[in-house]
Amino acid sequence: MTSPHPVPPEPPAAPKNGTSPSPAPLDDARPTLTIRAAHSGDAVALSGLFAEWDYPRTPEFVRLSLAQLRPEQDQVLVAQRGGAVIGFISVHVLPTLHDAGVLAKITGFVVTQVARRGGVGRALLHAAEAWAAGRGATRIEIISGNRRTEAHRFYQAQGYAGTDQTRFLRALG
Incomplete structure (x- = not known):
């Protein structure tokens, strides 16, 4: 997934007070959302997203991590709107001995707080799923910390189910 994929902006969510939202203007001025492969120039933005995710990482750490990825089995996708990186997802594929097919694992996924509930996470997740399926993955898993209950609700709304595994x-070394 090296070429950008524009995603049309979503209409605003209905207010929680039960009233109808105001109609969106026909010429939505919000810039188009683009999902693309991350590159080393994204290190500062990704570092900021890691901090929002409670995993502070320096831009240099992110640059080195991106350089270690193997394009045939590892992908980091970013969501960009108006020139700003507002989210990322990292996905990896691996064959398994115990199950038929290839397993995809999402190991990092964050959307900046101000861009949540606007379709960015859904667009990133669908792009990661498509990338993984294109590499033979037949299933995909997300590991999420127990305290991230809002994220769990999002995953369930996207069709993911909890498991009975722990x-x-x-650490090695």
């Missing part, structure tokens, strides 16, 4: 982690 994740274990151990």
Whole structure:
């Protein structure tokens, strides 16, 4: 996914007080959302998104991490609107021994707070799913911290289901 994919802006969400939203102007002035592959020039913006996600990373760390990715099995996509990177998703594909097909794993996913609830996350997720399917993935998983309940509701609304598995982690070295 090296070419940008414009995503039309979504209409504003209905207010929570039950009233109807004002009709959107016919010439929506909001810039088009573009989903594209991340590159080293995005390191500062990605560093800021990592900080919003409670994983502070320096731009240099992000640059080095991007350089280590293997294009045939790793992809970082960014959402850009009006020249600003407002979200990212990282997805990886790997064959597994215990299941048929290839598994895709989303290992990072954040949309800046001010751009949430506007279709950015959904556009990133769909782009990651399409990229993974294009590499033979037959299923995709997201690991999300227990405290991220708002994100869990979003994933469920997108058709993801919780599992009965527990994740274990151990640092090496």
